[in-house]
Amino acid sequence: MKSFWRLLRYLSRYQSLVVAAIGCNILTAVFTVISIPMLIPFFQILFDRTEMAEAPPSEPMGLTNIPEYINYEFTELITTQGQETALAYVCVAIVIVYFLRNIFRYLALYFMAPVRNGVIRDLRDEMFEQVLTLPLSYFGEERKGDLLSRLTSDVQEVESSILNMLEVVFREPLIITGALAFMIYVSPGLTVFVFLLIIFTGVVIGGLGKRLKRTSTQVQDRLGHLLSLVEEGLGGLRIIKGFAAEDYQRNKFSTANNDYRNLLTKLLRRRDLASPLSEFLGIATVAALLWYGSRQVFSGVLDAETFITFIFAFYNVIDPAKNIAKATSNIQRGIGAFERIEQLLDAVNNLPEAPDAKTISTFGQGISYRQVGFRYRDVEGPVLQNIDLEIPKGKVVALVGASGAGKSTLVDLLPRFYDVTEGGIFIDGVDVRQLRRRDLRRLLGIVSQEAILFNDTIYNNIVFGLDGVTQQAVEEAARIANAHDFIIATENGYGTNIGDRGNKLSGGQRQRLTIARAILRNPPILILDEATSALDSESERLVQDALTKLMEGRTAIVIAHRLSTIQHADEIIVMREGRIVERGTHLGLLEQGGEYRKLVALQGLE
CATH class of the missing domain: 1.20.1560.10 (ABC transporter type 1, transmembrane domain)
Structure with a gap:
């Protein structure tokens, strides 16, 4: 009772x-x-x-x-x-x-x-x-x-x-x-x-x-x-x-x-x-x-x-x-x-917000992963081990490696989708666990491999979660994302309903909408999780161009299987079995002749 x-x-x-x-x-x-x-x-x-x-x-x-x-x-x-x-x-x-x-x-x-x-x-x-x-x-x-x-x-x-x-x-x-x-x-x-x-x-x-x-x-x-x-x-x-x-x-x-x-x-x-x-x-x-x-x-x-x-x-x-x-x-x-x-x-939230959580509205220095380790359950083996990574403000860092190497898990820890089990992640010297989750996530813009859209109009999908946005700002974001032309060609333009999960649009069009959404939010930190891996060549070119515009002047963490898209990254991190095995620039890693060079050879980029 x-x-x-x-x-x-x-x-x-x-x-x-x-x-x-x-x-x-x-x-x-x-x-x-x-x-x-x-x-x-x-x-x-x-x-x-x-x-x-x-x-x-x-x-x-x-x-x-x-x-x-x-x-x-x-x-x-x-x-x-x-x-x-x-x-x-x-x-x-x-x-x-x-x-x-x-x-x-x-x-x-x-x-x-x-x-x-x-x-x-x-x-x-x-x-x-x-x-x-x-x-x-x-x-x-x-x-x-x-x-x-x-x-x-x-x-x-x-x-x-x-x-x-x-x-x-x-x-x-x-x-x-x-x-x-x-x-x-x-x-x-x-x-x-x-x-x-x-x-x-x-x-x-x-x-x-x-x-x-x-x-x-x-x-x-x-x-x-x-x-x-x-x-x-x-x-x-x-x-x-x-x-x-x-x-x-x-x-x-x-x-x-x-x-x-x-x-x-x-x-x-x-x-x-x-x-x-x-x-x-x-x-x-x-x-x-x-x-x-x-x-x-x-x-x-x-x-x-x-x-x-x-x-x-x-x-x-x-x-x-x-x-x-x-x-x-x-x-x-x-x-x-x-x-x-x-x-x-009564389900227990195992990611509680700290009682004295700090507010944060700007990003000034960089992101630091310090001796980070992670496992999904105590009975399972570690997914990440001894990750040390510095990402200065304004730099683009790419994560590469075979499937299951821990790349997506590494970036999921930053917005606190999960919490580290060892070590800590710091933004401007403050542990993310000591920040208000809402403030932390407002600093981030996420473009994932799967374009997550809602059964709503194009306009509402782009302005998703934002208030007081003008039509001009939405259109400008769509232009930067190479999406404006196909949007105005639809039946009702920005008022067109895109169906469940955006199934009325092609894969490239859906992805460009998610990029427009990220551009409109104007976040200082970007997380791009294999954003072009599921696209054809033409769509990939348009999306990659939009991503390049999006990353200008921003700090970005890019996960990529197609190594051709990250050759100009400031630093490339090569991961295997939850560890960082190599790091450096594209040319420097090629000269090392290690894991990265094997990945490049497999894709025929040499």
């Missing part, structure tokens, strides 16, 4: 609405309880069994003699107006009470609607904020489809199964309490049956609810796996079709889908058992109640009209008890979903 109480803490943000809803639920319960004894005078008149009061009560009105005063006023009404008129008054009073009961019931739901939807909105906001905050290493361990499931179906499950039942939690116990109080007042003996029902129902439904919670968690896990397969299928359609692997992928999805269906069927069967089970228990108790109560009527202990009203009061216990039983099973199911949400909300 710890998760349930944590969820209820979100209600504190909507205090006034919750208080209003609770007040309306209390009034609903009050009018429900009032409606029960109002049936007694109705049956007394109907069966001509009204006990006529000859004189008003001698004592002043109090809690103990309210029925006597009501009976006296009722007697006066029958005496002066007649039985039919008195019956009409009773019917009108019953209608008014039920009208008020339902008005307040609606108002309780009216006030709770923005609370329920607001809590769900807050949950989604908090989860997405956590997604943006967590380091990249977290997402390497999680399936994207499972995260999508938590952000969508799990949150919706919480809304439908827990928040939708909050009015039941606030209202039904009050109705049960009032109805039981009336029943105890009328006949303590008969009320024993009600307690037996509630206790027995609580035990049976409680056990069912625990099973529902376990099954619900399994269902949400299976749905997350199913969404992961969908996400992988959509992202890999070209490969699936190219390798004629439709049957393999279809069978894989069908198996997961069938497993989800079977588990969901099991969950629904258990959930649907709660209501008929509680109804059966109620009917069994009513049968026993009718038998025992009839004996008391026959023996003169109870009046017939009082016993009928008692049965009506008992119904007002059974129906709320069924609602509570249903709410209990639903809440157990929802807690299973909320626990999956908590796994994301």
Whole structure:
């Protein structure tokens, strides 16, 4: 129940609405309880069994003699107006009470609607904020489809199964309490049956609810796996079709889908058992109640009209008890979903920002890697070892080496996508771990091998994350990136939507947009991660020209497989198995005849 109480803490943000809803639920319960004894005078008149009061009560009105005063006023009404008129008054009073009961019931739901939807909105906001905050290493361990499931179906499950039942939690116990109080007042003996029902129902439904919670968690896990397969299928359609692997992928999805269906069927069967089970228990108790109560009527202990009203009061216990039983099973199911949400909300950020993190807005001296070592997990071997590297301001440093040498990891440590496990990285003499992450990353412009674009317009992709940018500045950045000509040739120019991941554009066009985005940001430090490796010769020429313009006057770290693109770098760093094995200029490294010369020979550049 710890998760349930944590969820209820979100209600504190909507205090006034919750208080209003609770007040309306209390009034609903009050009018429900009032409606029960109002049936007694109705049956007394109907069966001509009204006990006529000859004189008003001698004592002043109090809690103990309210029925006597009501009976006296009722007697006066029958005496002066007649039985039919008195019956009409009773019917009108019953209608008014039920009208008020339902008005307040609606108002309780009216006030709770923005609370329920607001809590769900807050949950989604908090989860997405956590997604943006967590380091990249977290997402390497999680399936994207499972995260999508938590952000969508799990949150919706919480809304439908827990928040939708909050009015039941606030209202039904009050109705049960009032109805039981009336029943105890009328006949303590008969009320024993009600307690037996509630206790027995609580035990049976409680056990069912625990099973529902376990099954619900399994269902949400299976749905997350199913969404992961969908996400992988959509992202890999070209490969699936190219390798004629439709049957393999279809069978894989069908198996997961069938497993989800079977588990969901099991969950629904258990959930649907709660209501008929509680109804059966109620009917069994009513049968026993009718038998025992009839004996008391026959023996003169109870009046017939009082016993009928008692049965009506008992119904007002059974129906709320069924609602509570249903709410209990639903809440157990929802807690299973909320626990999956908590796994994301409580995920530990292993890249915390220092409490006294320093601000930085300018780059004045250089970047320094000092005895840097890194490994992704403690159980794995080192990815980087003993890296010492100085990058003065305004210099271009190129990283080369075979795949898996650690080049991309080396540059990923600079913006703190990961943290070093040994040594440190310094900007202007300050450890990057002591800088505010937002300030640090604003100094950097990143152009990666894969052009990361969004399903939006060309304009919004270029100005991504910036405010107050003019159209002239955007166009100037596009011209420098050799992108302006193809942009104005599109259907709506800078207002053209480029589709999911920019799939309406060619590879070279997408890459030039990312370069325009970096140019507009005007960062003092550039990270170019194999920005031209996936392009054809013509696109590579245009992109390389744009990169050359971008690097003018800036500090740049360039990762390149095509060595022809980095021959003019101020320093070339050759890496192998996480270590720096050579460093120098293009000509100097060629003269050494070592690792770099072998790489150059392999590409036929000598």
